[in-house]
Amino acid sequence: MAFVDQMLAQLNTGELANSVQLLEKALQFDDPEELFAGAEQLGQAGFSQQAAQIYQHLLDQYPQEDILKVNLAEIKISNDQVDAATDLLAQVSPDSPAYLNALLVGADLYQTLGLYEVSEQKLQQAIHLAPKESVIQFALAELYFNENKFAAALTFYEKLQSQGEKEISGIVISQRLAAVYAGLGQYEEAVQAYQQTPLAFLNADNLYNYASLANKLERNSLTKKVLEQLFQLSPDYAPGYLLAAKLAFKQDQPDKALRFAQTGLSYDPFQVKLYKVGSQAAQKLAEPETAVQLLQMGIKQVSENTALVLSLSSLYLKLGQDQTNLDLLAQFEKQLQDEPQAIWNRGRSELHLDQITAAQTDLLAVYQAYQADPVYLHDLITVLQQGTQDKLPALKAALDKYLKLVPDDYEMDALAQELRGLDED
Structure with a gap:
């Protein structure tokens, strides 16, 4: 057994004591083919430091082997050694057998640096050299996807799917297609793409996006089904409870809406919209105390609470608690000074309490904002x-x-x- 293979076996089992000695023996006694294969396996296993040492050793012996430069550059990119990686890639000429690999690694380098146009140029060169290479098609699709250029990304993802590709580098093609279709506003196609994706490949964010799309299309049964899958996978996914609460409220199920809101808030007490929909559900259930308590709780919990203060003010008006409303608005007067809704609400309570002069002043002050209401x-x-x-x-x-x-x-x-x-x- 080659020393490099022995070292890899020990590293994989967490036995690090002899790894240095085994690496030294590998560099001294293993043949180049064994070392190259071992370096590739080490890199794939995450032992990039040892892989880099082997590639550098081989490069010193075989400076004409461009694939060594490319593989070493890839490791240096992951270690933020950008200049060293750039120098290595620049040594690979267009007539080299490793040039295609160099273009791909170079594209990754420039994408890491945020130079997307240069990265795209490298990949376009690569696709010109190997138009049927799925790895290059996927790299272009991912580049366009990350830039939100969904139409361009769609071309390559669809091509990959038509070629029978289901997963590349841990990315499920149908899942990416769903996200791209959604980005293009093609919600039906996005839902179909999610339906083609095995459930095991959908994480909590994917399931939430899937449910949101189904909800946009008013496919309520599907929305509920996907939300159930989401909560089974991740019971503490608070945005899912907001979607579930809104759907229940829309379907005239305020009791369920309230439960979803309260459950979501138990996981994330900073979700402003959960307080609002929970309060609305409680009002529909004729539970004004619960509605008030939810909004009061949210105001105390959330730093950006203006929307909740306005909701509570409107609720106090609805309940005929005008003095309580005025007290609330006075408490947050500075915060609400530029909010026309707050001034209108104050004017309404002043009117109800026969504070006519103050009411006239406030209601006239927001005339421009509400003259069409x-x-x-x-x-x-x-x-x-x-x-x-x-x-x-x-x-x-x-x-x-x-x-x-x-x-x-x-x-x-x-x-x-x-x-x-x-x-x-």
Whole structure:
């Protein structure tokens, strides 16, 4: 047994004590073919340091063997020795039998450096030399995929699939096709690609994306099935619970929606949307205390909590808890100063509490933001009716806009006619 094979066997079993001595003996006594084969196996097993020493030893003896330069350059790239790798690859001429390998390793090098255009040039040279080589097709597909150039990536992934390729370097082709189709907005094709992918090859992220696509297509049964598979594989995958909660809520199953939201929050208490959908489900179940508690919990837990504060404010309005709403908005006044919704909500509570002057000020302040919203205009008209004579122009303007949006509101139409009558008098 060659010394290099003995060393590999010991390294694979974790016996490192004699590896240095065995490497020295391998370099001294093993023949070049044994050393080259052993270096390849060492590299594949992750023992790149020992592999590099062997390649360098062989290169010193056989400087004309370009494949040694290419293999050594590949190791140096993984060790962030970019300059050394570049120098080695530059020594491989276009007429060398190892030139194709050098192009592939060079493409990997430039991709590592973020020089995608140069990497693409290397791969295009390679595909020109070997147009049917699946490894090169796959490398181009992956390059385009990582650059979000999905149409270009699709060409090569489909070609690989048509050639019978199912998996390369641990990447499942149908799985990549699903992601590419999704990126192109071809959701039906993406779902079909996921359906062609064995479940064993789908991780939690894949299953979540699969379920999301099925949900976009309103294939509810498939969405539920994939989510069940997701939770079996990864019970703590919080985004999956958000999708499940939204689907249950859409299907008028607020009890399930609430359970999904609460379960998801037990795994990830920083998911803003889970608090919101959970609160909505609780409201639909006529459980206002639960709805309030969820939003209060989220406000305490999440640093970026403006959306939750606004949701709680709107809920307090719905529950008729106007003073509590004003207290909440006062607590977060600085944070909400540029939020029109907060100012409108405050104005509504002030109106309900007969704080007319304050309500007029707040509701008029957000006129530009909500002048196309009939609910807002109705609030504004209500408060301006209780104002002084100087508010009449604003009242008439609000009425005019409102009636264009809601022409069959006879009460408001009567008010408009009354105001026109005053003008005539």
